[in-house]
Amino acid sequence: MKQTYRRLPLALSVAAVSMIGLTAGAGADTLRLLTWGGYAPENVVAMFESETGHTVEVTLSNNEEMIAKLRATGGSGFDLAQPSQDRIAGPQAEFGIYKPIDLSKIVASQFIPSMLAATKGNTTVGGEVYGLPHIWGTSGLVLDTVKAGMVHDYTDLCLPELTGKVSYRLKRPTLIGFAFAMGMDPFAAYGDETAYKAIMDKVEAKLIACKPVVKTYWSGGDELLGLLRSGEVTAAMAWDTGGWKLNAENPDITFVAPKSGALGWIDTFALPAKGKADAAAYDWINFVMRPEIAAMITESAGNFTASKGADEFASADLKARYQASFPPAAVDNIKWYPPVPAGLEAIEGGVLDRVKAAK
Amino acid sequence: MRTELRLGFFLLLTPLVLWLSLLIIIPHIDMFLVSLRERIGVGKYQLSLANYLTFLEEPLYLWTFLRTALMSIMATLITLVIAFPVSFYIAKMVKGRLQAVLFLLCLVPFWVSELVRTFGWMILLRETGVISNFLQWAGLVSGPVEMLYNDVAIMIGLVYTSMLFMVVPLVTTLESLDDAVIEAGYDLGGSGPSILREIIIPHAMPGIVSGSIVVFMLSLGNYLTPRILGGKDSLWFTELIYSQFIVRFNWELGAAFGFMLLILSSVIVWGMLRLTGQTLEKTMG
Numbered sequence: 001m002k003q004t005y006r007r008l009p010l011a012l013s014v015a016a017v018s019m020i021g022l023t024a025g026a027g028a029d030t031l032r033l034l035t036w037g038g039y040a041p042e043n044v045v046a047m048f049e050s051e052t053g054h055t056v057e058v059t060l061s062n063n064e065e066m067i068a069k070l071r072a073t074g075g076s077g078f079d080l081a082q083p084s085q086d087r088i089a090g091p092q093a094e095f096g097i098y099k100p101i102d103l104s105k106i107v108a109s110q111f112i113p114s115m116l117a118a119t120k121g122n123t124t125v126g127g128e129v130y131g132l133p134h135i136w137g138t139s140g141l142v143l144d145t146v147k148a149g150m151v152h153d154y155t156d157l158c159l160p161e162l163t164g165k166v167s168y169r170l171k172r173p174t175l176i177g178f179a180f181a182m183g184m185d186p187f188a189a190y191g192d193e194t195a196y197k198a199i200m201d202k203v204e205a206k207l208i209a210c211k212p213v214v215k216t217y218w219s220g221g222d223e224l225l226g227l228l229r230s231g232e233v234t235a236a237m238a239w240d241t242g243g244w245k246l247n248a249e250n251p252d253i254t255f256v257a258p259k260s261g262a263l264g265w266i267d268t269f270a271l272p273a274k275g276k277a278d279a280a281a282y283d284w285i286n287f288v289m290r291p292e293i294a295a296m297i298t299e300s301a302g303n304f305t306a307s308k309g310a311d312e313f314a315s316a317d318l319k320a321r322y323q324a325s326f327p328p329a330a331v332d333n334i335k336w337y338p339p340v341p342a343g344l345e346a347i348e349g350g351v352l353d354r355v356k357a358a359k
Numbered sequence: 360m361r362t363e364l365r366l367g368f369f370l371l372l373t374p375l376v377l378w379l380s381l382l383i384i385i386p387h388i389d390m391f392l393v394s395l396r397e398r399i400g401v402g403k404y405q406l407s408l409a410n411y412l413t414f415l416e417e418p419l420y421l422w423t424f425l426r427t428a429l430m431s432i433m434a435t436l437i438t439l440v441i442a443f444p445v446s447f448y449i450a451k452m453v454k455g456r457l458q459a460v461l462f463l464l465c466l467v468p469f470w471v472s473e474l475v476r477t478f479g480w481m482i483l484l485r486e487t488g489v490i491s492n493f494l495q496w497a498g499l500v501s502g503p504v505e506m507l508y509n510d511v512a513i514m515i516g517l518v519y520t521s522m523l524f525m526v527v528p529l530v531t532t533l534e535s536l537d538d539a540v541i542e543a544g545y546d547l548g549g550s551g552p553s554i555l556r557e558i559i560i561p562h563a564m565p566g567i568v569s570g571s572i573v574v575f576m577l578s579l580g581n582y583l584t585p586r587i588l589g590g591k592d593s594l595w596f597t598e599l600i601y602s603q604f605i606v607r608f609n610w611e612l613g614a615a616f617g618f619m620l621l622i623l624s625s626v627i628v629w630g631m632l633r634l635t636g637q638t639l640e641k642t643m644g
Binding site: 065164171214230346349352 | 417419422486505586590603
């Protein structure tokens with residue numbers, strides 16, 4: 001008993017010293033990162049923290065929630081966000097939630113030039129650049145190729161023989177995908193609300209007609225993976241990584257690029273308007289874009305990055321799956337999302353609500 | 360002495376006033392102001408009633424509200440029908456330790472989060488789930504049965520989630536009923552159903568009413584259960600509000616929906632009280 005008490009002061013002083021050590025560490029910045037699952041894996045965060053002395057706090061989210069969170073606070077609460085590149089210009093013009101990126105602080109040579117140029121172009125508002133590319137991927141079809149081999153495009157998800165075996169999301173990618181599969185070009189109509197509405201009306205009619213085939217509209221990635229894994233669903237519209245993940249468990253299931261083209265997205269780096277740790281944010285961007293670090297993120301997120309040369313470090317398995325899903329022609333056919341003009345969400349919202357409510 | 364009393368009164372009242380004004384009244388005023396804005400261009404707004412008109416003109420929104428309200432009322436009735444015998448048993452038929460144990464058993468599911476409880480139902484009801492597999496094993500059905508993703512699943516989830524909020528007020532009011540009154544009813548030649556109708560239910564009315572109001576409001580404002588258990592047509596009104604705020608960035612319409620929900624649900628509760636000849640004072644008193 002006495003022994004324990006004698007040791008107590010020692011323990012306290014050790015604790016005190018380590019506290020001092022901690023505060024000294026925090027003398028660098030705390031980077032509050034608003035990102036997607038898998039984009040800031042623990043091993044990368046640990047390497048970054050030990051190299052730069054910054055601390056990283058990760059909050060996981062999705063496009064809509066990121067914008068809603070930043071809008072609610074006027075762009076404070078986070079130092080770096082990762083929305084998709086098509087969702088930056090609109091909200092920036094409408095709500096002013098980001099600050100321009102100082103391009104002199106990033107190592108531009110680490111980026112794939114074409115992707116950097118495209119993202120800069122899509123995220124420019126009033127002559128300032130608001131986004132840099134980080135991770136890209138596509139959405140398309142995830143199929144059980146044995147049981148749903150007849151599906152080649154989004155509209156095939158309406159085939160009556162698949163009744164009760166189909167699932168997709170009631171979100172904008174579904175509307176866009178169906179529009180392309182029906183032979184229309186919604187991206188070309190982005191600037192023209194009347195034309196866009198006409199396209200969406202047709203898509204609405206199609207989705208309502210297809211409704212009896214659908215088992216359920218999925219809302220979370222894990223929910224969909226569960227449905228496909230158990231075989232309750234054999235054909236779905238989903239992200240490429242989901243398909244590849246399942247392919248590792250069951251070779252029958254994989255991601256298939258639809259005939260009308262997979263839909264390509266790029267998630268970016270964007271600085272929230274009232275972020276407090278810009279230096280740490282730039283450090284993070286330059287750190288994760290190093291090819292070997294980018295490859296580690298690819299391993300965790302399942303998607304490829306805009307980092308030049310990172311492909312060489314990617315695992316052979318993932319590369320093989322990617323090549324099986326994307327023959328060269330399918331890569332050229334990827335439809336990249338252009339920036340969404342403010343106000344289109346209202347049209348799409350009405351369509352989605354009516355589809356969901358239709359009997 | 361009087362001033363002291365008044366000071367004490369105000370000091371005691373402060374937390375309540377702060378709570379109400381900071382967390383309920385001020386946000387609602389702000390929401391009301393937002394709901395009166397109409398977006399006319401990028402970052403430009405003007406004062407108008409357009410959002411409320413949208414709610415009234417688009418049949419979808421009204422239907423969704425009606426559907427939500429009717430299903431909530433149904434969930435309330437089912438909860439009441441199931442909870443009443445349970446509460447009566449706990450309050451009147453058993454005594455002492457067993458009573459406490461049974462009451463505790465009603466509480467246990469609420470020690471885990473609503474999400475976990477709802478996932479529990481998913482595991483039971485899904486096509487490859489426990490019940491479907493059991494039915495196949497027992498040879499009662501030939502293929503897998505899907506019991507998830509429909510309105511019945513939502514109803515099960517809602518009733519299960521709100522059971523406790525009906526049982527607690529019912530047990531409390533039923534416990535206060537003197538056994539002698541029931542015995543007297545039998546002595547005077549009453550039958551089981553007539554005693555239930557003439558003595559027990561009138562006595563339990565305050566519990567029934569307060570339990571029903573709580574369950575109705577909880578069901579109407581539930582977001583998780585309809586979303587997870589519900590199927591492809593199961594639009595719930597709170598889902599509409601969420602999607603306006605988060606997915607469509609349309610805070611104006613979302614705020615208007617929120618207000619309509621507040622007003623309409625209050626009207627429904629008031630109407631139900633009038634219809635059943637109850638008043639809030641009687642319930643609370």
